[in-house]
Amino acid sequence: MTEDAAPAALPPPDDLVTEFVTEARELIAAAAEDLLALDGSSGAGTPDPDVVNRVFRVVHTLKGSAALFDWPAMLALLHAAEDGLAAARVGTLQAGADLVDLSLAALDAVARWTEAIAATGALPAGAAAESARLMARYRARLAPATTAAEPDDALAGPVPGWAAALLADLGERSAGPLTALRYAPRPDCFFSGDDPVGLVRRLPGLVALRLDPAAPWPPLDSLDVFACNLAVTLLTTDPRAEVEAVFRLVPDQVEVAALGPPVPAQAAPEPATGAEAAAIPQSEVSRTLRVEAGRIDALVALADDLAAARTLLGEVVARAGAGANLADCLPALRASDERIGRLSAELHREAVGLRLQPLARVFRRFPRALRDIARQLGKEVTLTLAGEETEIDRDVAEGLFEPLLHLLRNAVDHGIEPPSLREAAGKPAIGRIVVAAESRAERVVVTVSDDGRGLDPAFLRRRAAERGLMAPEALAALDEAGAIDLIFAPGFSTAASVGAVSGRGVGMDAVRAAVARLGGTCTVESRIGAGTTIRLRLPRAQSLVRLLLVEVGPERYGLPMEAVVELARIPRAEIRDLAPGAVTVLRDQTVPVLHLADLLDLPRGPDEPRRAWPEARLAVVRAGRERVAIEVDRFAGRFDGLVRPLPPLAAAPGLAGTTLSGDGRVLLALDPEALVGRDDPRGEGESLP
Numbered sequence: 001m002t003e004d005a006a007p008a009a010l011p012p013p014d015d016l017v018t019e020f021v022t023e024a025r026e027l028i029a030a031a032a033e034d035l036l037a038l039d040g041s042s043g044a045g046t047p048d049p050d051v052v053n054r055v056f057r058v059v060h061t062l063k064g065s066a067a068l069f070d071w072p073a074m075l076a077l078l079h080a081a082e083d084g085l086a087a088a089r090v091g092t093l094q095a096g097a098d099l100v101d102l103s104l105a106a107l108d109a110v111a112r113w114t115e116a117i118a119a120t121g122a123l124p125a126g127a128a129a130e131s132a133r134l135m136a137r138y139r140a141r142l143a144p145a146t147t148a149a150e151p152d153d154a155l156a157g158p159v160p161g162w163a164a165a166l167l168a169d170l171g172e173r174s175a176g177p178l179t180a181l182r183y184a185p186r187p188d189c190f191f192s193g194d195d196p197v198g199l200v201r202r203l204p205g206l207v208a209l210r211l212d213p214a215a216p217w218p219p220l221d222s223l224d225v226f227a228c229n230l231a232v233t234l235l236t237t238d239p240r241a242e243v244e245a246v247f248r249l250v251p252d253q254v255e256v257a258a259l260g261p262p263v264p265a266q267a268a269p270e271p272a273t274g275a276e277a278a279a280i281p282q283s284e285v286s287r288t289l290r291v292e293a294g295r296i297d298a299l300v301a302l303a304d305d306l307a308a309a310r311t312l313l314g315e316v317v318a319r320a321g322a323g324a325n326l327a328d329c330l331p332a333l334r335a336s337d338e339r340i341g342r343l344s345a346e347l348h349r350e351a352v353g354l355r356l357q358p359l360a361r362v363f364r365r366f367p368r369a370l371r372d373i374a375r376q377l378g379k380e381v382t383l384t385l386a387g388e389e390t391e392i393d394r395d396v397a398e399g400l401f402e403p404l405l406h407l408l409r410n411a412v413d414h415g416i417e418p419p420s421l422r423e424a425a426g427k428p429a430i431g432r433i434v435v436a437a438e439s440r441a442e443r444v445v446v447t448v449s450d451d452g453r454g455l456d457p458a459f460l461r462r463r464a465a466e467r468g469l470m471a472p473e474a475l476a477a478l479d480e481a482g483a484i485d486l487i488f489a490p491g492f493s494t495a496a497s498v499g500a501v502s503g504r505g506v507g508m509d510a511v512r513a514a515v516a517r518l519g520g521t522c523t524v525e526s527r528i529g530a531g532t533t534i535r536l537r538l539p540r541a542q543s544l545v546r547l548l549l550v551e552v553g554p555e556r557y558g559l560p561m562e563a564v565v566e567l568a569r570i571p572r573a574e575i576r577d578l579a580p581g582a583v584t585v586l587r588d589q590t591v592p593v594l595h596l597a598d599l600l601d602l603p604r605g606p607d608e609p610r611r612a613w614p615e616a617r618l619a620v621v622r623a624g625r626e627r628v629a630i631e632v633d634r635f636a637g638r639f640d641g642l643v644r645p646l647p648p649l650a651a652a653p654g655l656a657g658t659t660l661s662g663d664g665r666v667l668l669a670l671d672p673e674a675l676v677g678r679d680d681p682r683g684e685g686e687s688l689p
Helices: 014-042 049-066 072-090 097-120 127-142 144-148 161-169 196-201 240-246 274-279 293-321 326-354 366-377 394-415 419-424 457-466 472-477 480-488 508-517 672-676
Strands: 178-183 206-213 230-236 254-259 356-358 381-386 391-393 431-440 443-450 521-527 531-539 544-552 555-560 564-571 576-578 581-586 589-595 615-623 626-632 634-642 655-660 666-670
Touching: 014 049, 014 097, 014 366, 049 072, 049 097, 072 097, 072 127, 097 127, 127 206, 161 178, 161 206, 161 230, 161 254, 178 196, 178 240, 196 230, 240 254, 293 326, 326 356, 326 634, 356 394, 366 381, 366 394, 391 394, 394 431, 394 443, 394 508, 394 531, 457 472, 457 480, 480 508, 480 521, 508 521, 508 531, 544 626, 544 666, 555 634, 564 581, 581 615, 589 615, 615 634, 615 672, 626 672, 634 655, 634 666
Parallel strands: 381 431, 555 666, 589 626
Antiparallel strands: 178 230, 178 254, 206 230, 356 391, 431 443, 443 531, 521 531, 544 555, 544 634, 564 615, 576 581, 581 589, 615 626, 655 666
């Protein structure tokens, strides 16, 4: 039996694990942010000692929290990281890029282990081996001279026969030396005060363990349950001297051997770091929210008001049931209905507000990822974050990380030029990327802008032709905006070859699909030599929407009232057919007229209402910068409902989502901009940041 951790102990209480996971996530994020700041300041001179102290305190706190549990691999790695940062604090180790890289790698490992703990309550397989690799790197950095001057009897020797099988069973190899130990406790060790399990657990670098009977087991009727009949064989990354110190009271019962680093038969996969580690999603098992007490108090107060309003309504209903004049009861019924409606809307807004979280939790994961991508590509890039305080629904925020990470990769790889080319073009050698967010009514707009080379429509047409994405005639007919939109075509890539970052033809189409799943849209604007801006328009939260109910034949739909400018009834003679379609004049302005049935591709019978009725019923809506009149058969009132986005397979152009009407039927809510195909790619006509 080979194990990657110490012998199992009683599992910790779930509430303690939950508290640890919550605290660890916050501490790891804070330490990573400070390490990146330390990396940026190390090249300018002496690193900021306050930053080093903050990182040290975070790692020290993490180590103290991990010590409450039976996770020796995590505890040992955090102890090694603490030693490295302590040396940097006193000046015996330079707090440069090497220590930053190693500390970030250690935090990456602890972050992934934390998510595994959140999901399963235990460290993942291979954690001990990964901890050993990182600890060996810390030891090499902290005491290279001491390592070189070890006495001959501490150097690696041949593998003893009793350790060979255990070493062969070790699935993942350590990059550093190992110490092998065979411990055969005396049968009466318990009466001597020895604790074999306790001694083994004092080895933080334990990577493999085997328990075998020291002698054949006797029959059950003669078995002495107080006699120890175990032989312990283990491998650890702890130095031989430290292992011997742990077992110094039982030297006659142990054999110790120092082993060299094993050579793997097959290279083990390296743990994800940098952008890859940042992209690992958090566990879906632990889905908790931290809520301010004031918000809970507001919800309770609204619930109390709603209960009081319901009581008042019950009194009115009782009066009507007792024979009171209905006309006398009508004002009270209306007042109760209005009050309950207002309180319900406020209660819903407060409840939805509980799910909102600032985008800072997403944005602050990008500096580390961008740093690693830029280093990999040999470029220098600065990242500016704006609007981090903008709040958005938690699920939308969690689904936003992957698309934004794709955009950052593309911006560094395809957008930002190498330093030499930037200087030749009169630009600063260091590229600039801006990720910004802002609220616009019930939407949140997130932009990713770079000051790179921009997109060349002619080049995009040639590349699309080379990949056979469109016919040459169709490519030639595209305007500049249509050519730029080619980057969203599946399989399209501007990379000349497949690289570690991009070039596989998967990226921008995945971004648009992911944003669509979140109920948003993705548009792009670019200028050659000046850069590119990608804009994501996303729902801020699920909220009650006031809809104008309209009917076409037997079907009923909802138009968001915020998009409706006015309702009009005009003589049909005032609608004129002009190329390319029908128009009318409203308030001295020519307005296109489109019939809702045509926009939704609904079948139209011979007795269609627009031919039978002398008047046309028009809902004038805003679509981008223009006003468009949508003709319907009937207006059916107003309705407040919670509009939920359609699932991807059911999504269709022009449909914003669904809601339930008062009678329980499903009502389709329309998106006027998508419906008439006049979405403004620049986001309501505003200039790019």
